[in-house]
Amino acid sequence: MLLDREPPPGYLADSTARVAETRQQKLPGGQGLVIFRVAAEWLALPTAVFQEVVEMRPIHSLPHRQNRVVKGLVAIRGQLQICVSFAELLGLDTLAVSKDNLARRTVPRLLVTAHQSGNAVFPVDEVQVGYRYHPTELKPLPATVSLTAARFSRGLLAWRDCNVGVLDEELLFYTLNHHLA
Amino acid sequence: MNEDFNQKEMMELFRQEAETQNALLTKNLLALEQDPTDVAHLEVLMRAAHSLKGASSIMDLHLMVGLAHEMEECFVTAQKGGIVLGSEAIDCLLRAVDLLASIAQTPEEQQTAWTGAGSAPVEAMMAQIKAIAQGQTLVPLKVPTEMKSTAPADLAPTEASERMLRVTSGSLNRLLGLASESLVASRWLTPYAESLLRLKRQQWKLAKTLDTLSQALSAGGHDEVISARLAAAEQQAGACQRAVAERHAELEAFARRSSNLANNLYREALASRMRPFADGTEGFPRLVRDLARSLGKAARLQIKGETTTMDREVLEKLEAPLTHLLRNALDHGLELPAERQAAGKSPEGLIVMEARHSAGRLIISVQDDGRGIDCAAVRAAIRRRQLAAPELIEKLSEDELLEFLFLPGFSMREQVTEISGRGVGLDVVHNMVHALRGQVRISTQPGKGTGFQLQLPLTLSVLRALLVEIAGEPYALPLARIQSALKVPRSQIETIEGREYISHNGEQIGLVSAGQLLGLAGPAPGGEELSLVIFGERGTRFALAVERFYGEQELVVQPIDPRLNKIQDISAAALLPDGAPVLILEVEDLIRSIEVLVSGGHLNKLRSSGAVLTQRRKRVLVVDDSLTVRELERKLLGNHGYEVGVAVDGMDGWNAVRTQPYDLVVTDVDMPRLDGIELVSLIKKDPRLKKLPVMIISYKDREADRQRGLDAGADYYLTKGTFHEEALLTAVLDLIGSAEAE
Incomplete structure (x- = not known):
């Protein structure tokens, strides 16, 4: 009964347009991204640098470290890896968000990444499933974006109703490795 | 060379360094032959040649400087991809290494043999290497007779019962990591199976409720429909109970199997790190x-226990101390x-080297049948020194006497020989064994021989x-590193x-809060009782106050990501049985940190009470990857009253300046891990350290190099080519004045 109903007026035309539009957008040369949230910022990294996304677990801090970029060591698949704070590395404001977190009941996760210069694990507040985009979809960064965070982004991507900063993984790991030493 | 320095001593140091660098060259040349494009090997080779060039230039061995220079150039060209070093080239470079060794080993008074026709x-070798660097094919060079190549005759493969495979230690570590993860995962199953028991109990309660309901109903008369429904419910509840019981039993069996499997996997992964003794004794x-x-002399070596297994890391680190003992x-x-023969023994001496397992430890002994150690002579040497x-x-027992042989610089010989009397004597063996968490003992019988026994952990x-x-x-x-752990009531603390x-x-033992020592914020341990861990030796014994004891645990040690560098007071990390990380403290580091803490605190008190401070001497940090250069600069500055610290590369130096107060840094440029320019930039960028003067000493004497150093923020640039002690001293005086702090 339900399925036999007539579609509402304009529905077909609307769907057709939407399907046709999506087709056009998916140009060859697209890139996979994993989108995640750190504090109030939505960020993304190419799927290629991801090993896995795992649940939160104990992070052991390191003595004699004033450097807050390194949060400590965390066990991933039985091996201890360096756990790094995105907020400290990118200079993000973490204070504004705690309320938002409580309201949205999100699940914090650990992003396990691998780069030729070494692995790193990043705690994030929320992870979204993968997303494919084409470099032409990237918008330039508006001047209002804080300078520190902008340094690490290739550009902005419109996703749902937010702007996602697509991080430059080479720059990210380069900076990270300099912070480690 | 300044006559202040013991020329012989410098030559000894230089020889040691040449030996180390030559071994690096040989090893990496052989490795390069396997994989001619590996830049990592080329990098090591280039550095080794560079260090040799520097060291030999200090010793005025011009020929060696030239040869090392050509080799360095050749490796640099290969690094840039200009040439690929094939087997012929490696052959030639290996012979060059032999030549370098021959020059370095020639006693100083005979160095003239290498001049003129010598x-x-x-x-000829330099010309050959130049040709290689230019990519020319090689004409076989006549090898001088004293440099005959080593015959591979006695390297015939030993009969092995199983085929050996080469596995990288990284992949073994990952395997071990996965095995320990699966062990942790399997431990999760048992509590989960137990949680099913709770479900079982709840279902039993449900059945009881249904039962009482059914009784209540039957007492109140019959309702066919309700009775039928109730019977069905009771039946279904019974089926659920049986199903859960079955599943629980299956899960328990599976948990047992899985934990067995995980345990076996883990043991096997650990065991794969073990190698036979024979692998290290070839x-x-x-x-x-x-x-x-x-x-x-005539001597024969007998090796026993060749199949005794030990951790591959232990085996690798044993090579140096065993060579020294031999x-x-x-x-x-x-x-x-x-x-x-006069003593009635066979003219050929016998040295027996044996490895065996005993009570969970690895015992390695080196026993000779020689003259033994003359205890009276040891006593005399102790008295003389x-x-x-x-x-x-006079009261020392024989064992106590022999302990003195392990002291740095303790040598029975007045004359230094090339073979083993290196001024650095058995202390090297002692330190290496100590670093492996082991012990070493000597036993001797006059006229019958001397034995050394190393006791080491198996892994x-x-x-x-x-x-x-x-x-x-x-x-x-x-x-193995702590003396005891105890709980002490707060009232027993004295001040x-x-x-x-x-x-x-x-004994009165100083108390230190672990949190404070490690620079970790947190409340001071509360409660009426303090949990204390006591370690150190008499005189440097301390009690570390921790928040609580969890108990004893066997840990599988994991190295910490090398990108983090050495973390002070921490040796490694491990996983707890629940999979959480734990850091392993390094007791030697802790003792040093405590001493720094204690002396710092002491100074502060003296200052506040207005007492006279002892005259502080200015402190200079010498950063150089060449042992020879480091020692030369250390002695020179030390002789002029400065307190000198040394660091083996830029990273070491960077750690040193951040943790200890210095008045001046003197650094080389080309160093592994972190080079001198980077070190200068780091220091000059650090708000606390930017005022610290830095002097660069380098071979690079082009104006561009000088400018690069000064641009990075160096306060002085001295070239090693024109290295004069006066020049260094004058520069140091210019920068920080004389050694006495004003």
Whole structure:
């Protein structure tokens, strides 16, 4: 009964347009991204640098470290890896968000990444499933974006109703490795 | 060279360095032959050649400087991809290494042998290497007779029952990591199976409720429909109970199997790190034969327990101390053939090297049948060097006497020999064995021989440790390194001169808060009782106050990501049985940190009470990857009253300046890990350190190099080519003045 109903007026035309539009957008040369949230910022990294996304677990801090970029060591698949704070590395404001977190009941996760210069694990507040985009979809960064965070982004991507900063993984790991030493 | 320095001593240091660098060259040349494009090997080769060039230039060995220079150029070209070093080129470079070794080993007074006509083979070699660097094909060079290549005859593969495979240690570590993860995962199953029991109990309650309901209903008369429904419900509840019981039993069996499997996997992964003793002893028979011949002695090495297994890391690190013990036995232990015959022994001396397992430890002994150690001579040497009070020396037992042989610089010989009397004597063996968490003992019988016994852990990858909580997180202390752990009521703390002590076994032991020591924020341990871990030796014994004891645990040691560098006070990390990380504390580091903390605090108090401070001397940090250069600069500055610290590369230097106060840094440019320019930039960028003067000493004497150093923020640029002690001293005086702090 339900399925036999007539579609509402304009529905077909609307769907057709939407399907046709999506087709056009998916140009060859697209890139996979994993989108995640750190504090109030939505960020993304190419799927290629991801090993896995795992649940939160104990992070052991390191003595004699004033450097807050390194949060400590965390066990991933039985091996201890360096756990790094995105907020400290990118200079993000973490204070504004705690309320938002409580309201949205999100699940914090650990992003396990691998780069030729070494692995790193990043705690994030929320992870979204993968997303494919084409470099032409990237918008330039508006001047209002804080300078520190902008340094690490290739550009902005419109996703749902937010702007996602697509991080430059080479720059990210380069900076990270300099912070480690 | 300044006559202030003991020329012989410098030459010894130089020789040691040449040996180390030559071994690096040989090893990496051989590795490069396997994989000619590996830039990592080329990098090591380039550095080794560079270091040799620097060291030999200090020693005024111009021929060696030239040869090392050509080699360095050749490696640099290969690094840039200009040439690929094939087998012929490696052959030639290996012969060049032999030549370098020959020059370095030539006693100083005979160095003239390499001048004039003697320099021809070296010059021919230099031309050859230049040709390689230019990518020309090689014309075979006539090899001088004294440099005959080593015959591979005695390297025939030993009969092995199983085929050996080469596996990288990284992949073994990952395997071990996965095995320990699966062990942790399997432990999760048992509690989960137990949680099913709760479900079972709940279902039983449900059945009982249905039962009482059914009784209540039957008492109140019949309703066919309700009775039928109730019976069905009871039946269904029964089915659920049976199903859960079955599943629970299956899950329990599975948990058992899985934990068995995980345990076996884990043990096997650990065992794969073990190697037979024979793998580390291949070179020894040849070494003994060659050395004996050069000393005019006859000796044979017998190796026992070749199948005894040990951790591959232990095996690798044993090579140096065992080589040292063999040299020692040949040089000091065994007599000359005539002497032996006169004593009624076979003219050929016998050295027995044996490896065996005993009570969970690895025991390695090196026993010779030589003259033994003359205890009276040791006593005399102790007296001569005034290492103990005269009345005490007479009372020392034989064991205590022999302990003195492990002291740095303690040598029975007045004359330094090339073979083993290196001024650095058995202390090297002692330190290396200590670093492996082991012990070394000497036993000797006059006329019958001397034996060294090394007691080592079977593996470095498993550690028995005491788990404690510091600042809310778990830490581990190696059991072998601590003396005791105890709980002490707060009331037993005494205060002397503002410092806290406890009395333990009649000894006053200083108290230190672990959180403070490690720079971790957190409340001071509360409660009526303090949990204390006691470690160190008499005089440097301390009690570390932790928040609580978790108990004893066997840990599988994991190295910490090398990108983090050495973390002060931490040796490694591990996983707890629940999969959480734990850091392993390094007791030697802790003791040093405490001493720094204590002396710092002490100074502060003296200052506040207005007492006179002892005159502080200015401190200079010397950063250079060449042992020779480092020692030369250390002695020069030390002789002029400065307190000198050394660092082996830029990273080491960077750690040193951040943790200790210095008035000046003197650094080389080309160094592994972190080069001098980067070190200068780091210092100059650090708000606390930017005022610290830095002097660069480099071979690079082009104006562009000088400018690069000064641009990075260096306060002075001195070239090693024109290296004069006066120039260095003048520069130091210019920068920070004389050694006495004003």
